[in-house]
Amino acid sequence: MNLTNKALLRDKGYIDGAWVDADSGETLEVTNPATDEVIAVVPKMGAAETRRAIEAARVAQKLWKRRPAKERSNILRKWFTLIMENQEDLAQIITDEMGKPLTEARGEIAYGASYIEWYAEEAKRVYGETIPAPSDDKRIVVMKQPIGVIASITPWNFPNAMITRKIAPALAVGCATLMKPAEQTPLSALALCELAEQAGLPKGLINCIIGDPVAIGGEMTANDTVRKVTFTGSTGVGRLLMKQSSDTIKKLGLELGGNAPFIVFDDADLDAAVEGAMISKYRNSGQTCVCANRLYVQEGVYDAFAEKLAAKVRELKVGNGLDDGVVQGPLIDMKAIEKVEDHVADALAKGGEIVCGGKRHALGKSFFEPTIIKNVTKEMKVAREETFGPVAPLFKFKDAEDVIEQANDTEFGLASYFYSKDMSNVFRVAEELEYGMVGVNTGLISNEAAPFGGVKQSGLGREGSKFGLDDYLELKYVCLSEI
Ligand code: ADP
Numbered sequence: 466m467n468l469t470n471k472a473l474l475r476d477k478g479y480i481d482g483a484w485v486d487a488d489s490g491e492t493l494e495v496t497n498p499a500t501d502e503v504i505a506v507v508p509k510m511g512a513a514e515t516r517r518a519i520e521a522a523r524v525a526q527k528l529w530k531r532r533p534a535k536e537r538s539n540i541l542r543k544w545f546t547l548i549m550e551n552q553e554d555l556a557q558i559i560t561d562e563m564g565k566p567l568t569e570a571r572g573e574i575a576y577g578a579s580y581i582e583w584y585a586e587e588a589k590r591v592y593g594e595t596i597p598a599p600s601d602d603k604r605i606v607v608m609k610q611p612i613g614v615i616a617s618i619t620p621w622n623f624p625n626a627m628i629t630r631k632i633a634p635a636l637a638v639g640c641a642t643l644m645k646p647a648e649q650t651p652l653s654a655l656a657l658c659e660l661a662e663q664a665g666l667p668k669g670l671i672n673c674i675i676g677d678p679v680a681i682g683g684e685m686t687a688n689d690t691v692r693k694v695t696f697t698g699s700t701g702v703g704r705l706l707m708k709q710s711s712d713t714i715k716k717l718g719l720e721l722g723g724n725a726p727f728i729v730f731d732d733a734d735l736d737a738a739v740e741g742a743m744i745s746k747y748r749n750s751g752q753t754c755v756c757a758n759r760l761y762v763q764e765g766v767y768d769a770f771a772e773k774l775a776a777k778v779r780e781l782k783v784g785n786g787l788d789d790g791v792v793q794g795p796l797i798d799m800k801a802i803e804k805v806e807d808h809v810a811d812a813l814a815k816g817g818e819i820v821c822g823g824k825r826h827a828l829g830k831s832f833f834e835p836t837i838i839k840n841v842t843k844e845m846k847v848a849r850e851e852t853f854g855p856v857a858p859l860f861k862f863k864d865a866e867d868v869i870e871q872a873n874d875t876e877f878g879l880a881s882y883f884y885s886k887d888m889s890n891v892f893r894v895a896e897e898l899e900y901g902m903v904g905v906n907t908g909l910i911s912n913e914a915a916p917f918g919g920v921k922q923s924g925l926g927r928e929g930s931k932f933g934l935d936d937y938l939e940l941k942y943v944c945l946s947e948i
Pocket of ligand 1: 618619620621645646647648678679681682683697698699700702703705
């Protein structure tokens with residue numbers, strides 16, 4: 466890797482301010498999915514290392530929670546600045562370890578850092594309350610205090626931003642943290658630890674354990690010192706972590722799978738809808754939890770929309786994310802390709818029709834052609850499961866009632882999108898969609914000032930915004946008597 470700042474490329478775990486190997490000496494290889502090249506070898510850690518990180522966090526939190534909010538804020542602000550100063554190198558690390566195009570990787574660094582900036586500011590605004598008491602001899606004071614030690618588990622699709630979204634608010638309010646990044650993408654996590662250290666974050670407040678997810682997740686959930694587990698990933702693993710956390714009654718933040726509907730009404734601005742669909746569907750090669758998974762297009766514009774979308778999709782350049790002009794990188798691994806292939810084959814077997822793409826890309830490895838399928842019905846897998854790849858299935862619908870029913874017919878409830886110019890339709894549909902987030906006439910909804918999160922089986926809690934702070938705080942009621 467050709468980085469300007471070589472210090473960012475760390476290949477050990479980070480516990481209590483020290484860079485460490487696995488107790489067992491075992492290692493994991495990190496590969497670049499665009500080239501299959503091994504780019505780093507990192508330790509494969511387990512429960513014992515996790516326990517040590519939890520203990521380090523417990524000790525560090527005692528002092529951290531007492532530091533004035535302004536001091537915590539200043540350290541976070543410094544961390545933000547360092548990340549932005551190293552944006553180019555950090556973006557390259559992302560592209561090398563998970564394949565997304567460099568322009569998207571640069572965007573992820575700015576997006577991830579924006580949560581640190583936001584929570585550096587919010588750190589100073591954790592207001593409590595006084596409440597008028599029902600009797601004259603008492604006063605009611607409500608304080609907000611940090612929950613304590615927070616354990617985070619994050620996926621490979623946003624190797625930087627999924628971490629900062631969780632760690633920044635936790636540190637801002639006075640919690641201590643340990644993280645387990647996805648085994649495919651540990652390098653972005655380690656680079657963040659390096660920069661946190663340079664920013665002056667005291668040791669023990671941020672720890673990074675890489676390795677066996679079952680052993681690390683098992684310790685994080687069983688250990689009573691951890692008071693909250695925050696997870697982004699699949700609904701299946703989220704369910705498991707929730708079960709495992711029940712013995713110690715932990716708080717949970719869960720950002721799980723989605724099955725986002727993207728609805729285009731007859732009265733929509735079609736060009737804008739196509740543009741939104743391109744961003745929402747094909748960003749990160751379809752590998753985001755808010756990617757449009759099902760595109761519903763009203764009868765009157767179905768064919769026109771399919772044609773316009775296909776013209777744009779055919780222009781997408783597929784390749785190594787480091788190469789100029791590439792906007793579609795490889796999928797993360799061969800398992801991902803097999804799932805996409807299975808969804809396409811299932812749709813075709815049940816009457817779907819390929820508009821463009823539809824198979825593995827000539828580049829081989831885990832590259833897949835950006836794909837559109839027509840004549841899609843609700844019996845197909847693409848209607849029920851998250852495809853997590855560059856496939857746009859186009860469903861046809863009659864009217865608002867029909868499409869709302871279809872859109873809500875899923876156990877998921879993360880992101881949704883629709884395009885319409887009729888204001889009364891806009892309000893009604895936005896209210897009726899059973900989703901945590903609704904994009905109206907836009908395919909891009911996530912930013913640090915807004916609450917990101919899902920309803921139903923898409924999760925618990927919100928990340929970002931002033932609401933995201935509450936997820937790391939406990940209320941304490943102090944009753945002052947005989948005043
Ligand atoms: P994906 O299919 O996108 O990789 P996962 O939910 O499997 O989604 O992975 C998200 C994160 O959860 C990764 O960091 C992964 O290592 C972790 N993970 C997977 N299985 C477990 C488990 N049993 N316990 C704890 N973490 C796990």
